[in-house]
Amino acid sequence: MARSSLPGRLPRGPFSPDFWRSPLRGTWFTSVLGVVLLFGITVLFVTGLVSYAAYNPDLSPVNDRTPGKGILGFYLFSWPTDPPWLYRLTQGVHVTLGLGLVPVLLAKLWSVLPKLFTLPPARSVTHALERISLLLLVGGALFEFVTGILNIQLDYVFPGSFYPLHFYGAWVFFGAFLAHVVLKAPAAFRNLRRMRRGEDEEPDEDLTAARPDPPTVTRRGALGLVGGGSLLLLATSAGRSFDGPLRRTAVLTPHGGTEPGSGPGAFQVNKTAEYAGIRPDDTTEEAWRLTVTGRTGTVRLSRAELLAMEQHDADLPIACVEGWSTSDQAWRGVRLRDLAALVGHDDPAAVYVESLQAHGTWRDAALSAGQVADERSLLALSVNGADLTPDHGHPARVIVPAAPGVLNTKWVTRLTFGDL
């Protein structure tokens, strides 16, 4: 008996089998939730790794918030520019699915809580190690969900920068998750098959209440509540990946609801000009110059000179690591590869982009040669038929298909082409 203890000293409180009364707990309930999480968390992990690759961290130290990653960056590849909605999709799925899985995770943790209080605390060396692994699993899952959910609400109370915490935390969690899947998934699938055949669930004395209270809800009803919670979170979040009426359905979500301002620039803004510390005096026609450096030297261009160059159009979205995105916006400006050619780079070259923004993260970024070579990659001067607004990067901003939002540098002041 797992719950056996010394004769004459009956366990009390949560350590007593009589403490746990819910008739819902049992292997079937836990197995259903576990299998949902198995698939859901796998998608979260993969889309998270994809997002990490989307920043091209190996391209330049300025793109890399986790320089000590070692072998955890084993899979990195040069991020493509096609399809242009790629990051919008993968990161929208990452964040929106993560929100939808919150009730499933909570229900799963509720369903297995009695196991935390099993006696004796460890039956064997392996059992003791498994319990340590469960601390990494539960702590890791909650750490990842909490840091992610706080970050999308701009509540930066976690101890450090979001990127390394969420990235390394994910790998610690995933290490424990893999072990848990190997050890538990076969039993979970076996349970589901048994139930489908109409047989009784596999007994588990740690989970199933010894003296259950009369039921107030069926197990299916309880699962319905969990699913309903997921649907409610999804229904009030998913709309923030689209413009117009759909965004208005995202009523409790950051960057949901309304668009900022009015007119052609009324679409979502990651950081306003004021927040980024952009001084209006530095962006005037007289004051602002774009410095372009490359193989043949340095060229300084006014905004009028940029407008005199060949102008190109590209319909591209903005997609943020926080999971929100806009629909395609009609950008117009000078191709990055034309600017590269201006300073002697007729072949594709990478570029280091700097902003007028003096402080804060992502005031500079590196783009790969492939990103520069794409003919839709622009130094945009206008959007939706009007000059860029200050919040969208006036006088000029980068826009690259499929790149994470923060790599589309705003208030650009310097482009340096060549080896980074």
Place this chain on the structure above:
Amino acid sequence: MSDRRSRLGSPFHLLVLLCSFALCAYAGVRLLDGDWLMITVWFVGAALIHDLVLLPLYAAADRALITVTVGRTAWVNHIRVPAALSGLLLLVWFPLITGRVSERYASVAALSADGFAARWLLITAALFAGSAVLFAVRVGRRRPGAGE
């Protein structure tokens, strides 16, 4: 021999766990490269606060609900479900709902952060109202002619 084996546990499980710990440790030293104490507090604290504070709190609330509705069990789920859904939304969106990030949200995103609490209350009201209507319909159906 069998005694030693039972003290060790399953060798397969042991092997899986040791592989897992190797990966966790490799990532863990990188995770803790920084304010290691606070990061550990957050990591372990997340599990402890959930298991020993949040979960007992909502379980106690549920127990209290069942106690006060004893004899009227038909009500229980019509209160429990909207309360759970509303609580879930509050749990996820409390930084925006409580207004603790309003100032930053407004200056970063150029959006007003004022409506979140009101919209959460409206959703909560709608959930309870919908649940009450459903309850009335069910009671009406169970007692045909009761309203005549």
